[in-house]
Structures are given as structure tokens and as C-alpha cells.
Amino acid sequence: MAKKKKIEPLKNITRHELVPDHVILTDKEKQQLLTEYHIEPSQLPKMLTTDPVALSIGAESGEIVKITRESYTAKESTAYRLVVEDNK
Amino acid sequence: MERVNSITKKIGEIYFSLLSPNELRKMSATKVITADTYDDDGFPIAMGLMDPRMGVIEPGLRCKTCGQRVGKDKCPGHFGHIDLAMPVIHVGHIKIIRDSLRSTCRDCGHLLLTKNERENFIEEIKNYDREGRQKTYLFKQIVKDARKASKCPHCGREVGKIELDKPTTLRENGKKLTPSEVREWLEKIRDEDLPLLDINVKASRPEWTVLTVLPVPPVTVRPSVTLQSGERSEDDLTHKLVDVIRINQRLQENRDAGAPQLIVEDLWELLQYHITTYLDNQTSGIPPARHRSGRPLKTLAQRLKGKEGRFRSNLSGKRVNFSARTVISPDPNLSINEIGIPIKVAEELTIPVRVTTHNIDWCKEMITQKYDPSITAEYVPGVNYVIKNIGGIKRRIKISDRNAEMVADKLEVGSIIERQMMDGDLALFNRQPSLHRMSMMAHRVRVVPGKTFRFNLCVCPPYNADFDGDEMNLHVIQGEEAKAEAEILMKVQENILSPRFGGAIIGGIHDIISGVFLLTNKERKVPIEVASYLLGSVQYHGDIDVQKEDGKKYVMGRDIFSTILPKDLTIRFKSKTYENIDSDEAYVVIKNGRLLQGTIDENSIGAFKGRILDRVIRDHGMDAGRAFIDNATRLGIAVATMFGFTTSIEDEDIPDEAQHKIAEGLDDAMKQIRKLVKAFEQGELESLPGRSIEETLEMEIMRVTGKARDMAGEIAGEHLGLENSAVIMAKSGARGSMLNLSQMSGLVGQQAVRGERISRGYQYRTLPHFKKGDLGASAKGFVGSSYKKGLTPTEYFFHSMGGREGLVDTAVRTSRSGYMQRRLINALEDVKVEKDGTVRQAGGQIIQFIYGEDGIDPTRSLNGKSVDVDRIIEEVLEEA
8 A cells, every 4th residue: 555654844835935826726716717718627737735835835636726926928927736646 | 632431430449458369369360380481383381471371462362361462452461370389478568477476376366465455456546547647656556565465365375586587587486487387377367356457357368478379470561572583582570480480390399209308498498589589679688589691680579669660660751742852952033932843843743623614624725735845935734644533433544645635525524633733833842850840831833944943042041951952842732721721821921930039030141131231331322224223123113213423323222222111111220230330320210111321231131130121021911021022132132243242362361560460469469378377387376266276377368369369350350341342241241250251361269179278189288299288379279370371280280179079069969959859849749729828738738828828929929029119119209
């Protein structure tokens, strides 16, 4: 059986200037997003539950995270990622 | 053009599985028992490797299984089989075998997991399936966990350690397992456990990975060739199969005769070797099987693998019809979207045209006419084939002088004529390597005499073509849909702007820039006779200002250039020629399509930075851009022709006093370097922060040599004015640079390898001409001579070292970037921008939520920016 190593989240990682803004979507927002793009959750880009940011904001498998980052071309851009279980 | 008379079906699912021995026997047309192929009379031996029941290769012969021939009705060939005397392991499945043995019990065949563990894993697999995740890692984990058991949890048997001795030997606790033993073990594994070993129960059983029957591919797969001498030469696969059958036979005889165990085992291993190399002749750990000549045999895996394999060479890369390839040459009289194709090519390449009630008369005329240089000088397209559809069967009729009239008379609506190429057809033109989309563009055809493809010089950069013997390919568009698509997307004018940076990649080059420079620089006055020729070259109709001086009529050069500008163009920018001069004269001023002042050069009409060109494309569209480039080409070439433009070695001459000055400067630099070296040797040199003394010395010397070269360039530049053709080319951006000129007339400068002064060669010195440890300028690759004066032998040697590094670098770079690009293309091949602006993969997975995060098409942007703020401000200010 695969065993899970508990990884301690680094403190305040989200406050670092190089870490973009991560927000977990509510169920309603999630539905809205999926209907807007006509997609299944699995068609979204992924992000692991063991990702340092996922750990520090407490995102769990199946949730969708909205990421707002600075963009060279568009000043600000938003992306969405589906949080998935790590394979290990 | 044709509609296929069949139902389209969609493949829902596909899976690969193992062939079972039963299936193999069932599909086999014959058992193969004889290693021989043909008898003395040249007939294939029954139950031999060339048995006609496995298909035929000679035309006319009938296959004994299906009764069809090779040519017309196509016998696809049929498999045969060899019954192996003893089982043999299949190399391709060795990892599956190893893992299966490691995770199961030899006695009871149970998985080496407790009930609980097993259940957990089954649950996990279900979870993974539901989430659509990759299970590879999970299966690895199962094997890893099962291996940990020291005793079978079901029958209590001690678990042995399974090792794989590459490529095909397996050991349990160091003892060899024979393929028979392996097979027996695998047979014991229960169907219920197979999903945990990543095996599809419905499709395969693990014991099928150990061969008891070997399929023999159809004869059509391994055809033998008859040489002129009448000798037969067999395919590599046949050779290998001969080996397999021979050893198999000997093994069977020996075993049946009760030969000693040792001999049987030796033969068994030999059989294993032959079958392994038959499947893959590049298996590591065993020597490849060789042909009599010593060449390694090309067996099954080699047929499929790599660049020359079936996939990359025959399936992904196919050869096409309706294409041509020949040498290219320049033709400034063609438009940039035209291509001149030789008559010989035009006569061979065809376009299908369906005969309708509207064009039947034209089609009939086409069939009857033919190009004959003895009758008309002008090219006349004819028809090569007429395709008639008689009761669903298509018939191709070749048109010749004899039947042309008759075929034309009988021509019916619904037939297809394949007419030869004519002016105005659209064709795709391509040069390899096709590194970007501009490497293949659609051109309008112009049939011309000669034997080369010809095109306008301005389209050399996108193709990266020159005329030192380059060849290029042409593809004729066959269907109406393809034609429409090429028309919209692929025409040259649609590709003037590069998607890489949103600027023009096609623009004036070389003589075109020199020409317009001569026309517009320094208030050029053109005598009326010459002016009318120039205006004629761009087919100008309209008025022009004529000035009188000393009773002679002149036209200003800038007025001639203005005729090719759009009437509403207003722009002001700095010309390249005077980019370092800060005065009003350095600016080009155009108001309402009239050039008021300034010199037209690369900054006006060149690719990448041509401001006028850029503005014309942005304001008036691609077609206007094309027309502008065409006119600039014609005008530039006409000017160069009329005014004359030439350069010689004398252009690099500088006066004696300048040469003395350079020599003095050089002496100064040498003195400085000697001083630096002396200071270094006496330990008086102060090191720069963060550098050792040696590094400091090198840096200082490099600085001094660099300065010496600049000094020479400056002095030479003072004496090389704009009356000099070479300087005109360099300053206007037509070709070459001022650095090139200063190296020719001033001095060449420091040579470097890996960014440092040259320091390799002999012990403590570069060449035996110098003292050991000499750190001076000339001992370390400084070239104080000019190209014109000539280099000393040592200088020449150092110069060659620098030159060679450049060559090696480019050679290394191209191969590496080529492979990098191949990997990128494979990864990105079906990524596209969808209707909703998202970037998605073939499966619909989103890669970007908006293309480029801003949804901007780079070709419509201004150097990557979506809005040209400066321009808007300028226009608003103008209105006010």
C-alpha cells in the first residue's frame, strides 16, 4: 500500500512576492467556471495536493484553485487549476 | 474531388494484446518445417519458407490460400507458423515476465499479497480509473509490495529471489529457470490476479509471453529479389527464419533421440538466441546476428524503429505526386507572390478540372491544343489525361496527338480533365529545412522559359534561400478547398508579417536599398530622360514636377520615389544612413504621400525595420504591402541599372597619412600592452575587484586591443565617405557593415577562441615563433594588419583558429537545435486556439485560458504590443 508522508507546509509561503495569488473556488464558482468553458474538471491544468501552495492554503483533491498572476503581455492574467492527489 | 462510396465509422476504442498459440495456429496458412526456400527448378518448396500458401510475389502466380494474384486482385499474404520444439522467451515481454514471477508464488500461483493488501489495491485501481489518472506508478507499487513477502501468504512457500540476467535469462535464487519452467509458473497465475499485474484478462494470458509457436510472416513481407545473374537474394527476415528452423529441427531430433542434457540445453539456448535476434537484432547483451558480408541483419524491430523505420519514414513521411524540384534563380521582374516555373515542369504537372455544361467548350479546346515552340513562342497549356466515369468505373485516357481530336469530340459533362499548369494557377513553394511557416508559401504561377524556378529576391529571407545551387520544391494544389485555403492563408502577401515578432520579414534587400538610396540621397536630380525610364519601371501614370536648370529638365529623385507611396502616408522617422547624426537632415519626412526630405534606406523599405513598409501594410493591408515591395524592387533595380553601381578593392583605399595615423595608434596600443605585461611580471599590476591578477591582465589587454580596432575604424571611417560605394552599402543597410570595411582598410583586430585571446597550441606558447611565456599582443592572436594589406603567417594562423571556431559552433548548433525543434513539434503538434480563445490540446485539455494571456495575434500587434499608443497620440495631435 502506498504510504503518505506528511509534509509540513512552509510558513507564509503565500506571502512571498514570487508566489501568485491562489484562491479556492466555492462550489457555485466552480460550476460557473465549468459551464463557461464547457469542460469537465479533468480538462483543467492540474496541481498536486502536495504542492507547497496547496498545502498552505489547504486546498484538497477535487477543488479548483484560481490563480491570479502578473503577466508580461496582459498585466494580469487568471488561470485555474484542479487539485489532484499526488501519485506517490 | 471524389466522394467515397462507403460509410464513415469512428473508432471507439483500441487495445493491444498478445497472440495466443491457438490463435496463431488458427490464422496460419501452413506449418513451416523445411529451412529451404526453392528447389533446383526454382519452384518454392511446400511447407518451406516460400510456400505459395503464404502468398506470392511473382506477378501472374496465384496464391494457394486465396487464389488471388499479386498485381490486380492483390493477395495480401498469409501467415504461416513454426512449432517450436521447446518454448522460448519473447525478449519484448521480458519485463512483464520478470514482474509477474516476482509478484506471484511458484507453487500456488497466488499474488504475494495478503487478502487485505489485495483488496486495498483493487480499490485504489478503481479510484485511479474514476479520476482518470495514470496507473503506471500504482502497478510498480504493487510489484514492489509483493516482492517484500518472504513467504507466500497463501501456501507458505519460501519466496525465492528472481533476477533477470539480460537479455532473456531468469534466475530464482541464482538457479537458472528454463523457459519451460517459466511458462509453467506463469500458467499458474489466476485470472483474478491479472488486473493487478496490468494484464487485460479478456485479451491476454501471461504464459503467452513465452513462445511455443512462432508466426512466420507472409512472403509479401519478406520478398526475395532475383539479381540480373539469375541468382536469388533472400530478405534478412527469411535468412533469420532459416536459422530458427534449422536449430529448431536439430533441437527436436536431439531431444527425441535422447541426447545428453547438456547438448539439448546448448541447442535450446541457441534457439533462444536466434529468436531473440529475429525479433530485435539490437538487443543489448548479445552480439547482433550478421549477414555473410558482416553487415548486421535488419530484423523486425529494426524495420520499425527510428528515422528510417516504418513509422517515421513511411507512415509519417510519404512521397507525393504533383510536385517538382529544381534549382532556383532570381528574377526581380516577378512580383513577390509570383513564381516562374519552367515549361518542362508546367507540362508535366496537372490540375484536375471537372467538365460542366459551362466549361465544356473550353475543356474541348484545351484537349486539342498543345504547346509547340515551332508554332507559337508563347506557352500554351494542354491536357495530359481525361478521366471518364463509365458506370462507376474510372478510365484514364492519355491524350496524344493521335487521339486528341477524338477524345475532345466525345467529351461528356462529368468527366475530369487533367490540364497542364498555366499562368495564374496557385502552387505551394517550399525550401527545406522548413523551420517556420514562411518556409512554405503559395505563389501565383508564371510559366517561363529556362530550367529553373525563379522568384523575386525579396522572398529569399523567409525561405533562407540563396542562389549558390539551392533547390526548392513546388506542389500544385489539386482541389478547390485546398486552393481556397492556400489563397486565404498561405499567399506570400499574407506572410509578410512574421508571427514571431509582428514585423515584416519580407522587404527590400541589397541592390533595392542601394538603388532607392542613390535616388533619394543628397537632393538627387534626375535628367528627364532617365526619370521617364524610372517612372516607366513602376508603370506610373500621372503628373510629376519637372525643374529646369541650365536649359535642361530635371526631376527630383524624391519625387520619383514619392510615386510609389500611398497618397495618405504621413510619417517622420530617422534614416539609417544618418542614424548617428543629430540634425534635421537625418530625418525622413513624408507628408500626404510626398517625400519632402530625407534619405530612403533600410529603415524605410527594409525587412524588420522598414517604417514605410510597416505603415503601408498596417494602413492599407497586405495587398498594398505587396504592391509597395514590388514597386520598390522595380524602382530600386532600375535606378541601380541606370545610375550604375559598383564596388572594387579601391573602395577600401585610405590616404597615406591615415595609414600612418593608424600605425601610430597601433604602436601606442602595443606599447601599452608591453607596459601592462611588464607591470604584471614585476607584480605591480593591481587586480580588478573579484579577479585574479592573470584575469586582470587579460581583461586589460582585451580592452586595449578592442580600443585599437575602434581607433582604426574611426580613422578609416573619416576617409571613407558616402561617395564610396562600399560605404553606401554599409550605411544604407544594403549589405555589410562599417566594421567589415574597417577590417579591410584599417586593422583586423584581436582573434578569440572561446571568448579569450588564443592560448592553445604548444607548451606555454601558441606557436614556435614566439618565446615561451610571451604574453604580448602578437603572440596571443592580435592581428595588426588589414585584410587589404594582408596578414602575416602567424596572424593568418590565428585568424583561421577564430574562423574555425565559428564553423564548428554553427555545425554543432544546427544539429542540436534541430533535435530540440523535433521534440517541441511532437509535443505541440495538436495544440490550437479554440473558438472561445482558449488554447487546448486534442483531448480538450486547457493549456492557456486566453492565448498568450492577452488573446493578441502577434502578427496584428506592434512588436508584441496590442495598442500603438504613440501613433494614436500623434494622430490626435495632428488633428488638433
